[in-house]
Amino acid sequence: MSFLDLDEWLFDLAEIADIVYSPVADIKEYPEGVDVAFVEGAVANVDHLKLIRSVRRNTRIVVSFGDCAVTGNVTAMRNPFGNAKTILEYVYREAPGEQGTLPCDPEIVPALLDRVCPVHEAITVDSYLFGCPPNAAAIREKLIETIEKARTTDPSLTVSVK
Amino acid sequence: MSNRIVIDPVTRIEGHAKITIYLDDTGQVTDARFHVTEFRGFEKFCEGRPLWEMPALTSRICGICPVSHLLASSKTGDAILSVKIPAAAEKLRRLMNLGQIVQSHALSFFHLSGPDLILGMESEPGDRNVFGLMKANPATALGGIRLRQFGQEIIELLGGKKIHPAWSVPGGVRGPLTEEARDHIRERLPEAYAAVENAFEILKGYIHQHPGELHVFGNFPTLYLGLANEEDTWEHYDGFLRVVDSGGNVIADRIAPEEYRTIIGEAVEDWTYLKFPHYLPLGYPDGIYRVGPLARINLCRTMGTPRADEALVEYRAQTHGAHNSSFLYHYARLIEILTALERIEILLADPDLLTTRLRSQAGINQLEAVGVSEAPRGTLFHHYHVDEDGLIVKMNLIIATGQNNLAMNRTVAQIARHYVQGDHISQGMLNRVEAGIRAYDPCLSCSTHAAGHMPMVVELVNHCGEVVDVLTRD
Numbered sequence: 001m002s003f004l005d006l007d008e009w010l011f012d013l014a015e016i017a018d019i020v021y022s023p024v025a026d027i028k029e030y031p032e033g034v035d036v037a038f039v040e041g042a043v044a045n046v047d048h049l050k051l052i053r054s055v056r057r058n059t060r061i062v063v064s065f066g067d068c069a070v071t072g073n074v075t076a077m078r079n080p081f082g083n084a085k086t087i088l089e090y091v092y093r094e095a096p097g098e099q100g101t102l103p104c105d106p107e108i109v110p111a112l113l114d115r116v117c118p119v120h121e122a123i124t125v126d127s128y129l130f131g132c133p134p135n136a137a138a139i140r141e142k143l144i145e146t147i148e149k150a151r152t153t154d155p156s157l158t159v160s161v162k
Numbered sequence: 163m164s165n166r167i168v169i170d171p172v173t174r175i176e177g178h179a180k181i182t183i184y185l186d187d188t189g190q191v192t193d194a195r196f197h198v199t200e201f202r203g204f205e206k207f208c209e210g211r212p213l214w215e216m217p218a219l220t221s222r223i224c225g226i227c228p229v230s231h232l233l234a235s236s237k238t239g240d241a242i243l244s245v246k247i248p249a250a251a252e253k254l255r256r257l258m259n260l261g262q263i264v265q266s267h268a269l270s271f272f273h274l275s276g277p278d279l280i281l282g283m284e285s286e287p288g289d290r291n292v293f294g295l296m297k298a299n300p301a302t303a304l305g306g307i308r309l310r311q312f313g314q315e316i317i318e319l320l321g322g323k324k325i326h327p328a329w330s331v332p333g334g335v336r337g338p339l340t341e342e343a344r345d346h347i348r349e350r351l352p353e354a355y356a357a358v359e360n361a362f363e364i365l366k367g368y369i370h371q372h373p374g375e376l377h378v379f380g381n382f383p384t385l386y387l388g389l390a391n392e393e394d395t396w397e398h399y400d401g402f403l404r405v406v407d408s409g410g411n412v413i414a415d416r417i418a419p420e421e422y423r424t425i426i427g428e429a430v431e432d433w434t435y436l437k438f439p440h441y442l443p444l445g446y447p448d449g450i451y452r453v454g455p456l457a458r459i460n461l462c463r464t465m466g467t468p469r470a471d472e473a474l475v476e477y478r479a480q481t482h483g484a485h486n487s488s489f490l491y492h493y494a495r496l497i498e499i500l501t502a503l504e505r506i507e508i509l510l511a512d513p514d515l516l517t518t519r520l521r522s523q524a525g526i527n528q529l530e531a532v533g534v535s536e537a538p539r540g541t542l543f544h545h546y547h548v549d550e551d552g553l554i555v556k557m558n559l560i561i562a563t564g565q566n567n568l569a570m571n572r573t574v575a576q577i578a579r580h581y582v583q584g585d586h587i588s589q590g591m592l593n594r595v596e597a598g599i600r601a602y603d604p605c606l607s608c609s610t611h612a613a614g615h616m617p618m619v620v621e622l623v624n625h626c627g628e629v630v631d632v633l634t635r636d
Contacts, residue, residue: 001225001226001269001325002225002324002325004269004273004292004307004310005311005314005324005325007307007308007310007311008304008307008308010292010293010296010307011296011300011304014293014296014297019291019293022291023173023174024173024174024273024274024291024292025173025174025288025290025291025293026173026174026277026287026288026290026291026593027173027287027288028170028171028173044201044202045199045201047199073222074202074219074222075202077202077203077207078202078203078206078207080207081203081206081207086206087203087206087207088201088203090203090205090206091201091203091205091206092430092437103201103430103431103432103433103434103435104432105197105432105433105434107168108168108180108182108197108199108433108434109197109199109432109433109434109435110199112201132222132326133225133325133326135323135324136324
């Protein structure tokens, strides 16, 4: 959402970069040959783990984006409770009005990791952007810096960064 | 041979989900399900933490509507303190909520569903997003971006930042509207009105060209729940709970928010992290109900502001009684943006908003309380138990989007039955199913108080587990 707060500058961004994967676009599988990825959110379930590894394999420069990705932040607040089962039991069994079923459908509902971790504990990260959330101005600066870095380390990218 | 299609992830929504579609031997859809794949555990990990942290902490449930949680949490805190907040503080909270409604609904219409409505449901997936919209129709895209920005600026001018402002607290708010801020917002209003009028034209045009869409996009009878007030005008911040049926008849009314447990029950299924709120007297799943823009419009007699009332009359003339097609959420959202702009204009003229006496001070006076507010997506409940020191002992949250879970499931099944046929899946077919979910503008991070990210692959699998067909969106 903070990324979308770039507002009119999104038009400028579209001039210097192709957005090939994002929650607001319909591409369903992470593509190959990505130059820059800004990754938000902590690694909390098995789907995230699979995806983040695919991101690392297919991307040149990975930026850990926002406090959840950088430190785990609020997402990791379930860690002191020990493991996923404790929290799931409380929320789905013990809380008022429950019928006693735990969500479990291995192919569909991804199993929770026992410990939520920041992105750099799952893959090597090239750069970090703090903030809960980072504000649009900070995102813009980081985008410009990272896209420029991608361009200078790959001469085949001919578009210059404004 | 029965088959299961999995749409993974559902894109252009807030949060993470998958959809499964079940086909029988003849390739007809027998069922479809909507699975939310995120979970964080706010209701548990907030235990032991001070009441005063809750507005800021629960804001982190969501990046689109943190203001909803900020306000519902603050109201719960108000009740635990047992204070009546200064009148100016309530007006200011209302102003921020209206700003939130404008930005969130603008996001839904332009950024999330706009690509379907403007570029087409079956348009090229690579372009079917806000960037594609910017290329194909830059004026409309810019209008939508700036309309969202307008709402975000109201939040920032009051609270210091656009996302997760630390501003509303138990007992009131931390700062007033300044004259500068007031003038700035006022100056931007004409442009905002123009953007929503453009949106009405686009939507009415779409409905005119695709009249059949309304009949299969989540078109079935349900109850509707939301906040109502004494004047029977559209309500967004405070009041009592009302439930109407699909014909617009009131079946429960004047329920105090603290009594929500007498009418709302929550069921659990093992195939999704999102629970199933339902109207308790009718049980699960018969007690299916919807919340949010469609419900709020169905619950009130008038919007309470002139331009929105005109739009409401036109909207109601198109169908009789309560409107039951979830496609009409898009229409209801625009009417709500319009009334929000009119109400913002009215509030800006009130000098009360500039005063600085904005907090009522007290200690812990009540050990249990419920705070309710209308988030953009529907009624939001925060329910806290605290100890004598104000530390959270127990917390329950009932989230707007969660209350639409039964309806969202029924919607994907209805659309899938209509559009998905046989053993060949097209991208456009699947996008239509997703568009059914987008009509609800769900906030899945909120609804499972979870964090996560959504990933989508479609596999056609036979009952032997063999992959018969694969569709990857890339």
